[in-house]
Amino acid sequence: MKPFQFQKFTINQRPEVFRVGTDGVLLGALASVESARNILEVGTGTGLISLMTAQRNKESEITTIDFNELAADLAQENFAASPFVARLSARRQDFKTFTSDQKFDLIISNPPFFELNSSSKDVVARQQQELTFDDLISKSTSLLLETGRLSVIIPWSAVEEFSVIAERKGLFLLRKVQIFGIENAPAKRAILEFSKTGSELLKEETFVIEKAPRVYSDQYLKATADFHVFG
Numbered sequence: 001m002k003p004f005q006f007q008k009f010t011i012n013q014r015p016e017v018f019r020v021g022t023d024g025v026l027l028g029a030l031a032s033v034e035s036a037r038n039i040l041e042v043g044t045g046t047g048l049i050s051l052m053t054a055q056r057n058k059e060s061e062i063t064t065i066d067f068n069e070l071a072a073d074l075a076q077e078n079f080a081a082s083p084f085v086a087r088l089s090a091r092r093q094d095f096k097t098f099t100s101d102q103k104f105d106l107i108i109s110n111p112p113f114f115e116l117n118s119s120s121k122d123v124v125a126r127q128q129q130e131l132t133f134d135d136l137i138s139k140s141t142s143l144l145l146e147t148g149r150l151s152v153i154i155p156w157s158a159v160e161e162f163s164v165i166a167e168r169k170g171l172f173l174l175r176k177v178q179i180f181g182i183e184n185a186p187a188k189r190a191i192l193e194f195s196k197t198g199s200e201l202l203k204e205e206t207f208v209i210e211k212a213p214r215v216y217s218d219q220y221l222k223a224t225a226d227f228h229v230f231g
Helices: 022-030 048-056 069-080 133-143 156-168 218-223
Strands: 038-042 061-066 088-092 104-109 144-155 172-182 187-195 203-212
Touching (some): 022 048, 022 187, 022 203, 038 133, 048 069, 048 088, 048 104, 069 088, 104 133, 133 144, 133 156, 144 156, 156 172, 203 218
Parallel strands (some): 038 061, 038 104, 104 144, 172 203
Antiparallel strands (some): 144 187, 172 187
């Protein structure tokens, strides 16, 4: 498969590993990573989100895990070829059995979000087969510092379900970014950020990817200006 070229790193891709997509780019560009030092990415795939995070936060140390051994190997390959290799590590690991001697400032994930179905395409990466919302939230609660955050990108239709599970597990919504694929269309995705302490004031934002078919919005161009190679 053709590599995906960003300004400061290259993402090599393989058919067996979920490819670079808009969801990953958005989470990598928009998640609140600035003050996090010890970061865990769950389900790293190609390593895209962690590479973007490492570029945005030069003080971060990032551990990435993926249930798919081929994905973990590919992410490590992409890390090794990047300027951020000293701060990144990838390994094959089931998040449900993951342990760590230290807790995290940030856990970030583009998790599987489809219910189990008959599709054979990217089953582990796309369907809640190996990692459900409940699994992700429960384990994250135990691994986060008291001041830490969980940051995810999920379908807009799943926001209420995810938020209810999170609150039941002791994580409270701090920030919600409603994402529209195109202007004046129904919302497509959401970036949600949770913490154990919560906040009385929920930060709500909207984000539009395209202002017309195949024409990026000013928001998208600004958010990805340091990453995409445009033109």
